[in-house]
Amino acid sequence: MLARPGLPDFEYMKAESPQDVFRLLEERGGEVKLLMGGTDLFVQMRDGNESAGILLDLKYLPGMKDISYTKKKGIKIGAAVTLNQLSAHPDVTNHFQILSQSADTVGNYQLRNRATLGGNLCNASPSADMAPAALVLEGEVSLSGPDGERVMALDQFWVGPGKTALKEYEFMTAVCFPNPPSGAVGRYLKLGRSKMGDLAIVGVAVLGYPDPEVPAGIRFRIGINSTAPTVYRVPQVEELLAKAPLSDDILRQASGEAMKVSAPIEDVRATVLYQKKMVNNLTFKGLKEVWSQLINS
Amino acid sequence: MKNSEPSLIGQSVRRTDAIDKVTGCAVFVDDIPFGPNLLHSRLVRSPHPHALIRSINTKKAERLPGVRTIVTGKELSARLGLYLIDRPIFASERVRYYGEPVAGVVATTENIAVEAAKLVEIEYEVLPAVYDPVESAQPDAPLLHPDLGSYTVANFIFPEPGTNISENFKIRKGDVETCWSDCEAIAEGQFRLPPIEHVPLETHTSIALSEKSGQITLWASSQSPFAMRDMIAQCLGIPHNKLRVIAPLVGGGFGGKAGVTMEACAVVMAQAVEGRPVKLRLTREEEFVGTSVRQSLVSDIKVGCDKDGTLLGMELTYYFGGGAYNDYGVNIARAAGYSCTGPYDVPNVKADSLCVYTNHPVGSAMRGFGMPEIHWGLEQIMDQLAEQIGMDPVEFRLKNCVRTDDEIVSGMKMTPIDLEACIEKASKAIKWEKKEKPTAPNKKRGKGIAIMWKAPAMPPNPGSAAVVRFNEDATVNVEVGGQELGQGAFTVAAQIAAEMLGVPYESVTVSYPLDTKYSPYEWQTVASRLTWSMGNAVKAAAADARTQILETVADHWDEEIDDLTIEDGLVISFKSEREQPLDKMVIYGLPNEDFEGWKGGPVIGRGHFMPTYVTNLDPETGQGTRAVVHYTVGAQAVDLEVDLETGQLEVLNIASVYDVGRAINPDLIMTQIEGGAVHGMSSAFEELKFNESGEVLNPSFVDYRIATIADIPRKIHGDYVETPIDDGPWGARGVGEHVMVQTAPAIANALYDAVGIRFSDLPLSADKIYLALEEKINREK
Amino acid sequence: MVIHQISLIINGTEEGLQVPSNMTLLHALRDKLGFTGTKNGCEAGECGACTVLVDGEPMNSCLVLAVELNGREITTVEGLAENGKLTPLQQAFADLNAVQCGYCTPGMLMSATALLRRNPQPSEVDIQEALLGNLCRCTGYQRIIDAVLKASRNGGAK
Ligand SMILES: Cc1cc2nc3c(=O)[nH]c(=O)nc-3n(C[C@H](O)[C@H](O)[C@H](O)COP(=O)(O)OP(=O)(O)OC[C@H]3O[C@@H](n4cnc5c(N)ncnc54)[C@H](O)[C@@H]3O)c2cc1C
């Protein structure tokens, strides 16, 4: 019924190598929960929605906290990189500004000293704030399992609220983002009940970049959270925007289409109607801001 | 007595508790160490808002290793209460709200208590529940308290057995029926507000110890340790001197730690495990679900004025949703009744103020005690009426607001105030006359004003006592029974004592923790009454000590007391210009000439205060000579913007001006004004949400948002006026609650000014505002 | 239940202690070591009353396991003033009445101390962003902002 005080009993273990993880998962599978910052996991355990015999801490695995950038390949961010680390990292602020922007909207400063990128994505919350930007940047996750690493596009990764495509013995090691198309501009707009720090009622990430191939001269990618079982992109809307020369009317039409695609459910934060309207308004605002920035640069 | 101007009164001296609080030395209940003997506990709470308890089986839970005892309400027939004794400690036959305690588990660790609580098996027979107070007041509503007629009740409260109505306070003044025909304009409306929580940062915590000797000690986060002792002692049949309540500093109360919340549960559990202290600490979630709330209110208001805008009549019905138990709520409905018009001069009034049982959490005192609830509607309808006759809201209020010596709604003569000055200062501070541009094209801007009054709502005779005790070096300990909740009560006590004694402020310490075994009596830390009532007691105690000192010195010097005074720790004679330091003599006295004996001795001053002039009100008309001790009044003016794309509000400026009688410590008043403005603003967005089956949907800070540091108004302009009252120290009265009473309606009025939409129901969520804006645009198309 | 022997460097002094896996830093500090200046307001990362510095960075001690921090440096509110001398920040909180009930104060001080260390001249908005996770029901926050600004003029965190 109500959250309990403190945390339930469990055993804490620190994984030293990936093999540790696979072995333990194989031996004690059902009992084990993977731990990063714990900012989602601990709260869920207090609420009684999660329990575990063992919390296996992945943060200290080699490479999990690294950020590496190359001009050719883009950026690779270890799953255990905290959101504050990520937000302040020069390679992120220089090339992936929208990730920084998104990270700064998560909870509050002290929380972000613990909250990790991997945790945010693996938790698969429909309202995850890193997810819209990660989607429009067309990120890929590296998943490590007993049979080796595999890479998966993020739009395949979430399969439902709280559900991912991770296999039983797998864990996430890193997230890779290719360099955004040249001249790209990104914006993440988040609406909560208070000015900052709330969970998203709606969050919209817009990435725009010049593309002479399409009639609009600009291509947009749009990622939206909190208004469907998973965070999603709206390809039909992106296509619509590419097809004709841009105008406020087109942006408005596109936002209206995005609103139609959204499928929010009523919760304590907002009514369905309001959420839908906000998908419309935030999408329009995001498109408009990105468009003006592109024109001006 | 001293004839010079007071030197410390009106000074913004440093808080007595500031250093303790910035160094982590301040001790709250949860900080007290109890060692390995300590047992932990957890309450088993009802999952239903209304049900009969068919059976409780604790066997499985008892078998869990580490469980020491499990307590239920089976053997506890007595009930708790202050004005209407209606609340069981543990529900035994029937539960009346989601989260009501049904059993208490005591174990060696908190985790075991948590696990055992899950094993307690309770069978319920679910009953239909009722949440809306208007529905609940109807004859066919599910009855919550079939035994209402048998409950003990204070002589000024009038429950209606056989219904859910626990109090019906009536005002019948003048002739309302005929006044309407003289009105040029009449406004009518219904206004609603949901239950909200106090949300102190410290959750309710208590530790109880029952010793084999029969002595019981309760450490509790309590605003009112004496009231807590009284209620629990009466309920459990413990002599008052055998129940000791110790109350360290309180981490925020706002009314939620007045009376008894779950502390009696801790005592009962401790009685079952004699000799071992039992700790009961509520989680944040329990704080939201299982403690008292500000009651919901549905108010029906009709008000009319003549063509000059002079108010002629008012007809009001207030339905307070008192929740499951109304031991406190009945007095809120009563207070709302005798102040039902708000701070206005209205000749004809008919009002019914009802408290009604509902299947919501227990309604109780919260900062403002009924006043924020009624002003929400009152202050909006006044704007509506002003608009109807084409009058400016400020002008309308200046014309109709209550003035000193007016005969007010309860028939009492208004105590000294200057509400006009408050209105003028507040409206000036936000440039009322000036229509200002929004800061961005997607925003609309508006201004609004709201005024308020509030009297301390309490029994006629709540007392305060104080003791002033000197140490050898002439430092002073002031002992009081009123609590420091952050409002600065101890600082004001120290200031008053130092002023009266003529000693430096820094040499005065206020003794804490409060302890009913040692502290002098204080009725409760509520009703914004400490500066006034406890202040009077401290002043009297210090005067008593001062007289003892002067008598000794006068005798010693063979002079007249009237020629002496104390300044800066020295007794001085105006006549002989002799000096005598207080140091040593306040304990050891003074020797006679040639040491032929001694005079004086340890100086201990005692003082008390109790208002003796409050009278009863006629149960049929609500009229009497003096309903209350006095009123504090004030005005708030708000300048805000609405974001048309999201419906979000931003307060740009809030001017908040109150008549405090006399500012003992001006900066502490400002801190109340600022904190209150933000609390008031936050309250306009707060709501405890329930689903159809009565469950609380938002019992956490994530889902029950309170204002954060990013949400505050861009500017808070605080100010005060000083119209002294006769019975307060140097004319002072309280202001701690008033500062948030009318913030929500001031915001609503500004919102109306900005977008032309009236919101009659709280909360003012962005969601609601946005959708209303859209609807308006569509309608106008 | 496995008990871990760990050591924490608390306010500069190494402390050895035994903790079960599920004991948060908050409870280790308060219940095991008696550093009760750090407050418990929600145990869910929402209120900031439990904020302490871990290797200089503010964290919600209610969301960190003590066992994870073996060997790390923890600063609590008790570690701010030295030899009875308040830090400029503590002094400013006291001088400006940025304290009412005081329950949020330790957490506020820790978040603000970390802010002033990473940004000695913060703007009002910087302060709002840094203290967003510290709730206060009493003060209305403006005094707290003013106190941080004042401290930044008077020597910062220390
Ligand atoms: C007060 C508060 C406010 C918050 N506000 C926001 C907000 O505004 N926006 C937002 O998006 N989130 C918010 N959150 C949620 C949370 O902080 C973030 O989602 C955070 O990024 C989670 O990261 P973590 O490292 O703490 O994850 P953890 O809690 O450690 O893990 C989360 C989940 O992912 C799994 N997992 C973690 N790492 C891996 C891995 N490498 N491989 C496989 N599975 C893994 C875990 O088993 C767990 O189920 C808030 C939380 C709190 C307590």
Ligand code: FES
């Ligand atoms: S107690 Fe840790 S954030 Fe509230």
Ligand code: FES
């Ligand atoms: S001073 Fe009371 S919560 Fe901040």
